[in-house]
Amino acid sequence: MRPLLVRGGRVIDPSQALDAPAQVLLVNGRVEALGPDLAPPDGAQVLDATGLVVCPGFVDLHTHLREPGEEEKETIATGALAGVRGGFTTLCAMPNTLPPIDTPALVEAVRRRAEEAGLARVLPIACVSKGRQGKELAELADLARAGAVAFSDDGSPVANAFLMRTALHYSTLTGLPIINHLEEPALARGVAHEGWVASRLGLPGIPPQAEESMAGRDIALCALTGGRLHLAHISTAGTAQMVRWAKERGLPVTAEATPHHLCLTDEWLLGTRGEGSPFAPLSPSAYDTHCKVNPPLRTRFHRDALQRALREGVIDAIATDHAPHTPVDKACTFQEASFGISGLETAFALCYTILVAQEGIPLLRLLEALTVGPARVLGEKGKGLGSLRPGSAGDLVVLDLRKRWTVDPSRFASKGKNTPLAGVTLQGMVVATVVGGRVVYDARSSPTGGRG
Numbered sequence: 001m002r003p004l005l006v007r008g009g010r011v012i013d014p015s016q017a018l019d020a021p022a023q024v025l026l027v028n029g030r031v032e033a034l035g036p037d038l039a040p041p042d043g044a045q046v047l048d049a050t051g052l053v054v055c056p057g058f059v060d061l062h063t064h065l066r067e068p069g070e071e072e073k074e075t076i077a078t079g080a081l082a083g084v085r086g087g088f089t090t091l092c093a094m095p096n097t098l099p100p101i102d103t104p105a106l107v108e109a110v111r112r113r114a115e116e117a118g119l120a121r122v123l124p125i126a127c128v129s130k131g132r133q134g135k136e137l138a139e140l141a142d143l144a145r146a147g148a149v150a151f152s153d154d155g156s157p158v159a160n161a162f163l164m165r166t167a168l169h170y171s172t173l174t175g176l177p178i179i180n181h182l183e184e185p186a187l188a189r190g191v192a193h194e195g196w197v198a199s200r201l202g203l204p205g206i207p208p209q210a211e212e213s214m215a216g217r218d219i220a221l222c223a224l225t226g227g228r229l230h231l232a233h234i235s236t237a238g239t240a241q242m243v244r245w246a247k248e249r250g251l252p253v254t255a256e257a258t259p260h261h262l263c264l265t266d267e268w269l270l271g272t273r274g275e276g277s278p279f280a281p282l283s284p285s286a287y288d289t290h291c292k293v294n295p296p297l298r299t300r301f302h303r304d305a306l307q308r309a310l311r312e313g314v315i316d317a318i319a320t321d322h323a324p325h326t327p328v329d330k331a332c333t334f335q336e337a338s339f340g341i342s343g344l345e346t347a348f349a350l351c352y353t354i355l356v357a358q359e360g361i362p363l364l365r366l367l368e369a370l371t372v373g374p375a376r377v378l379g380e381k382g383k384g385l386g387s388l389r390p391g392s393a394g395d396l397v398v399l400d401l402r403k404r405w406t407v408d409p410s411r412f413a414s415k416g417k418n419t420p421l422a423g424v425t426l427q428g429m430v431v432a433t434v435v436g437g438r439v440v441y442d443a444r445s446s447p448t449g450g451r452g
């Protein structure tokens, strides 16, 4: 493989608190050097990043790739392409496929399919329980040996407290995090956040306490076992407060939040894109099923609390919860529609537009939550990811912070066109993505000419 020199960019690497003009040299798939005056070695390929930001490739802790079993929604190959178009060089694949990833052979199959696709790195997450049934623990040690990087029954919670206790106990042996989808089933029978918007629309609600009661339980079990607990897609002020409390006590707890929970509110269900009023007439685009997601979009109060928690580092990682669906899954009533947003290709721009440009969260902090933050959640398995220190994986992304573009889901590489952001203009575009020292996406030379 030819060496690659990324030249002329502003390099931002949160893993070394770096924000300076620099060149990055990648050799044999790894970062060889980083500095102000590197010359290209003989035969090197040069990637021009003049006027652009260069940062480590993004790491997504929470991606639904749907393969095996639901290839009409997404495949590992289409998901990996969507990933690199969104700047994600590592995708942690959730195991709620058909069949669920609960055996070493299935873990290996996911890894093999990802290698064939040859785009983003795909790290398999395996099930906590056999068949995701929530009854019997899967063979966690064998799954870890086969290459699983974490365990989760995501899509469903580990509802049984004893099973969760046992899983966390095992994690002290494997060193791998247990990722829980926080949802007390008895409280989560609705389709939208329980509040005035759901009342106005006549939709059954899901209270924040459905999430918070399980977050509290899990943090208590983390204290009991000392196991590694990672809280998936936290969406409420109360959960953020509990994570803050747990971290202050030194518990091995980490948390992620999605771009949509950090940036949008349940007022989007009114079809007014966040400018709702309880007294306004209903918009014809109310009940847009593309806004249906689990956990639900919540109120400004919760969104603001999540933004605060991100700013303070209480939230370790921004994870997409990329959940692609077919049009049929969404072309139905709000109650019947599937939960989920196709998020890989809008994550960075949505976060940049709202969190940095509008709310003033430092860019370095946003990029930390997309790079070294999630890499640290993965512990040993994340070593060398999310960083441009010499010796790290040669994964990086080139960003144009000034570029504005309008979301057109028909141009997504993902099979999932389900996004509430269709027609919305965002700021910040992924220009190029490099995985293992190889340019796997370049908007300037791609056949579709990027999205701009």
Ligand SMILES: [Zn+2]
Pocket: 154, 155, 156, 181, 232, 233, 294
């Ligand atoms: Zn989930």
